[in-house]
Amino acid sequence: MSEGIRLGFSRPGPIVPAQSVAGRTLMLLIGIMTFLSCVTFGGVLLVQKSAVGWSADVGREVTVQIRPVDGEVLESNIRLVISLAEAVPGVASAHALSLEESQSLLEPWLGAGLDLSDLSIPRLVIVRLSDPNAADIARLESEISAIAGVSLETHAAWRVQLNTMAGTIVVSGILVLALILVATALAIVFATRGTMSTNREIVDVLHFIGASNRFIAGEFQGRFLMIGLRGGAFGGLAAIGFFIAVGTAMGAVMADPSSAQLGFFFGQFALGFDGLLGIAGVVMVIAGLTAITSRLTVRRFLSQLS
């Protein structure tokens, strides 16, 4: 028992024993909850970003459909539509899809190798807008309406549908996120109460030797904050790993030209900087939630003791 040995013990042992806090289980639970929150958050963010992107892309063009009508020359109607369209302000260019291109659009529904030249399928003119807001769509519509068998498709209905769907997903995501947070808080309440009960003897002895509730609460809270931070960091990192893995897998799949369509749907499957910031935010929220919930629970537990 030399002085030297004693100095080695100069940090007092923790008053709440580490292994007595249902630490591992709670940490795992918080980790999983954080992961779920981050994935939900990331998913919502991706949907939101893609929807805005698609909507803008789609809004940048309108399509004119020209059906073959008896007594009309299809090709000259197409040229007429193109020249009318290009004269409208806000239109960048207009071009007709060739018969083959139209055919390939129908391929997924009708199958390949079908000779469509006998069928009188409508032809499409794609009108690109230089500025979707300034383009005079109404004038375009009225000018081409004089031509028989011509109709204008602005994709407005489709965009409304897309926005509604994206909005629904975002709202559902936020709801799921809120529910996960509530579930996490409840789990922490239970875990904290459990921990306090298992450590009841320690709490009682501390009370008997003159510890204030503030002191005891501080000893327990420190533990829970650490658990919250570790679990949160673990879940957040797992979520980032998840998005990187999915992004990479998506990239590999998209390299295959047959699934170019997927690429269009998923856009760039990357969270970006704001996504990472958001995940960090989710981790902080969960760690904070752990700290606050356990603090309130500990206080409540202590004040209920006589």
Next chain:
Amino acid sequence: MIAFENVGLRYGHGPEILKDLTFTIDPGSFHFLTGPSGSGKTSLLRLLLLSLKPTRGTVSMFGEDVTRLDQDRLLQMRRHIGIVFQEFRLLDHLTTFENVALPLRVRGQSEVSYRANVEELLDWVGLGDRMEAYPSLLSGGEKQRAAIARAVIAKPDILLADEPTGNVDPGLSERLLHLFEELNRMGTTIILATHELGLLDKFGYPRMLLNDGEMIIHE
């Protein structure tokens, strides 16, 4: 310093363990608390520790009616009371040193400020070489001495000791009583529950004798 007035105590719907106790204890006094097993010695000490409320009557300590204290004030008041439990109640995950230092630690003192004091006291009770041992490795008598050291380390105004010499040989039990006497001389009011007639006779302090829930004080 302590005044009981018509104090009665029962656990739940059980029989009245303490009936109609009325007595006062002056500051700086030393009392033995004695009586047969099950007569309510521990229960009386729990009333004094403010860990039980009487079912009737009033208990006042330090001039305050303690039956109507709020929790914060009650916890504050405990800082003036030292307690040696019959079953020690040391914390198993802390070393002997840490257990004894705990009352100072919960009062916010730093280890640097109390280490020397705690070591000195542990030497005094003969645990100088068991400081880093955990309670599970201590003998009954060693635990008892650690419990006593923890109760007195913060120099309480009132020391409550429940059979503090129950597990030690007569020689050591006399030495421990001398420690209590020393504290008493420095002003601590002491109430010491014991069965040991030898001690009662050897140290002629007033006895509070509990029997059938009634108390007789032999000055």
